[in-house]
Structure formats: structure tokens, C-alpha cells
Ligand SMILES: Nc1ncnc2c1ncn2[C@@H]1O[C@H](COP(=O)(O)OP(=O)(O)O)[C@@H](O)[C@H]1O
């Protein structure tokens with residue numbers, strides 16, 4: 001069927017707003033997918049009414065075939081915000097999309113009453129309404145998925161920060177034990193943490209321990225070198241420890257030179273070197 | 288030479304690069320490559336995958352397990368449909384970079400593997416093939 005102008009939907013939404021709202025809220029409350037534990041009836045009613053108003057306005061002004069236009073911006077923004085808050089509350093995609101799809105029944109019932117006995121007119125109106133609500137439903141699911149992905153990404157980032165603590169080994173000595181695969185985003189974060197740690201603790205020496213890193217490619221090496229340079233500008237010296245034999249060999253073949261950076265086989269070696277630099281000595285107590 | 292096993296992976300995000308690196312590692316452990324071989328191949332693969340992503344706008348890698356006269360090999364073919372490389376010799380020069388890198392990805396990965404072949408055509412894309420053998 002070709003594009004049919006939505007003649008009645010906005011009129012009906014205006015004329016029967018209260019009835020449609022009641023039916024729609026009832027529809028949503030009875031849907032088995034509604035999370036009563038997470039969503040109060042009052043909130044649901046408020047959200048539903050707000051959406052009906054925005055939808056009516058958009059239908060009066062805009063083209064229902066093209067939801068990307070400016071007239072539909074308030075509707076899209078509303079649905080994006082709704083999806084985001086549902087995603088944050090751990091709703092499923094179908095629980096979220098029920099918001100839109102459950103509007104079909106109440107709307108179709110009113111369309112039926114309004115078009116009277118004219119079957120063709122009813123068919124046309126229902127078709128337009130279905131097309132519109134399906135589009136809005138899909139938009140809701142898409143924004144839901146986008147929000148979910150953002151949540152997951154943020155959790156990953158938080159995890160990264162947690163798993164790479166900057167530890168103070170001694171007054172003036174920091175250590176950053178790196179563990180796992182260093183991708184660009186993660187390397188960036190841990191290096192920034194280290195530089196911040198140097199400032200916060202006014203440390204003179206920072207030890208980056210890469211014992212737990214399975215491979216050092218040129219991008220990771222470049223990040224390491226940049227961090228060394230930045231730390232130096234801040235008056236601290238960086239020691240890299242824990243370069244395992246297979247990684248050392250690989251770096252040599254790759255051609256990356258760590259320049260004049262001090263490297264030590266283990267964290268313990270690095271620490272004892274740091275003590276020497278700071279002229280800290282220990283003697284065994286004799287009895 | 289017919290591969291005994293072959294799989295293709297998409298390289299569209301830096302997460303794909305990490306996953307691919309893990310796959311290379313897993314295959315090489317299964318094929319009983321030593322730790323040094325694994326690390327060299329994973330590092331070379333990482334370089335070429337990052338290039339496909341950074342310069343080629345994303346691409347794919349085909350992983351193939353090879354068997355030849357008692358020795359085992361892993362072949363990786365990186366492909367992208369990006370802008371291609373106009374001067375291969377220059378791109379393979381240590382330190383040459385157009386992306387603010389160290390300029391050691393191509394030349395370095397060549398040194399990390401037993402076989403290295405590169406094909407590129409401006410406006411068509413780039414294909415780099417590397418193989419590492421057990422002996
Ligand atoms: N797949 C590719 N497509 C287009 N250009 C590439 C590709 N791979 C490498 N190059 C070019 O070759 C140069 C050298 O690459 P590489 O040795 O990996 O160093 P880097 O990545 O540090 O620049 C790149 O800067 C880029 O100009």
C-alpha cells in the first residue's frame with residue numbers, strides 16, 4: 001500500500017486522549033513484560049501522557065513517513081531518554097519496546113469507532129498507524145541497544161581502571177603493574193593514572209612493570225615511551241621492569257629501542273635500583 | 288599448499304584486533320609453537336591488523352594452518368580495500384610513518400616472520416601475507 005496521509009490519528013489522539021491513556025496504561029500494566037518492581041504506575045502514567053502529547057504535536061506538524069525530520073525531534077528525544085533509563089534499570093529490549101507496541105490496541109479501537117462502517121477507511125488508518133508505531137518501536141529498540149552498549153563500555157572502562165592500580169611502594173616510589181592485553185584505550189588510561197599518581201604523591205621514581213603483558217607491539221611501545229618522556233618532564237624517572245625474554249627478543253626484531261630508559265628484569269630488581277638512586281640503604285640487624 | 292584448517296575474521300574495531308591476537312595465540316598453542324614463536328607472530332599480527340584498521344579503514348584476516356614435510360606453519364593473510372600504498376619500498380623503511388606511529392610495523396613484522404609478502408594497489412587496497420614455521 002502506498003503512503004496514506006494520516007488524517008485521523010492526530011484528531012483521535014486529541015479527542016480521546018483521556019480514554020486512550022487509560023486503556024494504554026491498563027494495557028501496559030497487564031503486559032506480563034512490565035517490570036512492576038522497577039516502575040510505578042504513577043511514573044508510567046506520567047510518561048505515557050507526555051508521550052501522547054508529543055506524538056500528537058508531531059503528527060500535527062510533521063510528516064509521519066519520515067521520523068528523521070525536525071518535527072519529530074521531541075518524540076525521538078523522549079524515546080531515547082526513556083530507552084536510556086530503562087537500559088540503566090536493566091529492562092530487556094522487549095520490556096522496553098512494549099511501551100510503544102501496547103499503544104496499538106487502544107489506538108486501533110478508537111480508529112475503528114471513528115471510521116464507522118467505512119472498511120476501506122479503517123484499513124487505511126490502521127495501516128498508517130501500524131507503520132508509524134512500528135517505526136517508533138524500532139527506534140526505541142535501537143536506542144535501547146545503543147544505551148546498553150554505552151553502559152557496557154562504561155563498565156569495561158571502570159574495570160580497566162580498577163585492574164590497573166598505581167601503588168605506592170615507598171615514600172617517593174610508585175609502581176604500575178600492568179596485566180593483560182594493552183589496547184590503545186587501556187594504555188592511555190593507565191598511563192594517565194600513573195602521571196596523575198606521580199603528581200599526587202610527588203614521587204621521584206615510577207616503576208612500570210610489564211611482567212603480566214603478553215605482547216608489546218609498536219603502539220604499546222610508543223605509549224610507554226611517551227609516558228617516560230612525560231614523567232621526566234614532571235621530574236620523575238621511570239624504570240621499566242619485567243620485560244620477559246620472548247618480549248625482549250621480539251622488541252629487538254621489531255626494531256623498537258627503549259632509548260636510555262632504565263630496564264630491569266624484575267620488579268624487585270627495579271625497586272632495589274630505585275633505593276640505590278635515592279640513597280636508601282638497609283642493614284641487617286645483628287644481635 | 289592446502290591449509291589443514293582455515294578461518295576468516297573481520298577487523299573493524301580495536302576489539303577485533305585484540306580478539307584476533309587471542310585467536311592467533313590459541314592456534315599456535317594448539318599447533319605446539321614455542322613461546323618465542325607465539326610472541327613474535329602475535330606481535331607481527333597485531334601490527335598488520337592495526338594497519339588494516341588505521342590506514343585501510345578496516346579489513347579482514349584469513350588464518351590458515353599449514354603442514355609441510357613434517358613442519359607446521361601458520362599463515363595469516365591481512366586484506367583491506369583502503370587507499371593502498373603508493374611506494375612499498377618507502378613504507379617498508381624503518382621509521383617511515385604517515386600516521387604519527389613509530390614506522391616499524393611493516394618493516395618490523397617482516398623481521399618477525401619466516402615469510403613475508405605484500406601486495407598493494409593505489410585505490411584498491413593492501414594485502415600482506417605472513418607465515419611462521421615450527422622449524
Ligand atoms: N594497510 C595499509 N593501507 C595503507 N597504507 C598503509 C597500510 N599499512 C601501512 N601503510 C602505510 O605505511 C606506513 C608505515 O606503516 P608501519 O610500518 O606499520 O608504521 P606506522 O603504522 O607506525 O605508521 C604507514 O604510516 C602508512 O602510510
Ligand SMILES: [Mg+2]
Pocket residue numbers: 334337338388391392393
Ligand atoms: Mg603500523
